[in-house]
Amino acid sequence: MVFLGPPGAGKGTQAERLVAATGDAHLSTGDLLRAAVADGTALGVEAKRYMDAGELVPDEVVIGMIRERLESHDGGFLLDGFPRSVPQAQALDELLDSLDSALCVVLLLDVGRDELIERLLARGRADDTPETVAKRLDVYLEQTEPLIGYYEARGLLARINGEQSVDEVFGEIEAAVSKAC
Numbered sequence: 001m002v003f004l005g006p007p008g009a010g011k012g013t014q015a016e017r018l019v020a021a022t023g024d025a026h027l028s029t030g031d032l033l034r035a036a037v038a039d040g041t042a043l044g045v046e047a048k049r050y051m052d053a054g055e056l057v058p059d060e061v062v063i064g065m066i067r068e069r070l071e072s073h074d075g076g077f078l079l080d081g082f083p084r085s086v087p088q089a090q091a092l093d094e095l096l097d098s099l100d101s102a103l104c105v106v107l108l109l110d111v112g113r114d115e116l117i118e119r120l121l122a123r124g125r126a127d128d129t130p131e132t133v134a135k136r137l138d139v140y141l142e143q144t145e146p147l148i149g150y151y152e153a154r155g156l157l158a159r160i161n162g163e164q165s166v167d168e169v170f171g172e173i174e175a176a177v178s179k180a181c
Helices: 012-023 029-039 043-052 060-073 088-097 113-122 131-155 166-178
Strands: 001-004 025-028 077-080 105-110 155-161
Touching: 001 012, 001 131, 012 025, 012 029, 012 077, 025 060, 029 060, 029 131, 029 166, 043 060, 060 077, 060 088, 077 131, 088 131, 105 131, 105 166, 113 131, 131 155, 155 166
Parallel strands: 001 077, 001 105, 025 077, 105 155
Antiparallel strands: none
16 A cells, blocks of 8 residues: 655555554655664665765665565555655566565545644644744645556545544545555
8 A cells, every 4th residue: 555645645654553553564765764774774774875974865765775675575555655655666567567566455544734734833843833834735735646646547546635623534445455455
């Protein structure tokens, strides 16, 4: 499974609940990167070079980390934070094909822009100004809109109304997973 959604949509909250309910592995690319760097793995050393230089870690390094994690795990998984673009989705498809695996559903937490801005500003973080929040949402939409179409065309996308209560959102997620997986 893959979780898609803009900053503030509630992916982290819902991912924790879904993983607790299913027992699937939660693969957050941020967590994978931090763990690989801390463990000093070859991929972690390579990722650290890019991170220390203030650059994005290349897709092939991130895919390598996901491969390592999936090869050491029997059972389902939930990807959170990856893929973020169509080329990343295609690389993920190739990886899953090589592991005789496939996605059963891509869960999109759909939340309107005004609601997202309100949620993000309510967090009270110093870097959450109206301008930075708007910029992050614009970047998300620019990168992710084609990805939504990519998964929709493949019949994998399940749109979840993320503007409901936490429990109602989770109920929709459970129904979508039950239907697709």
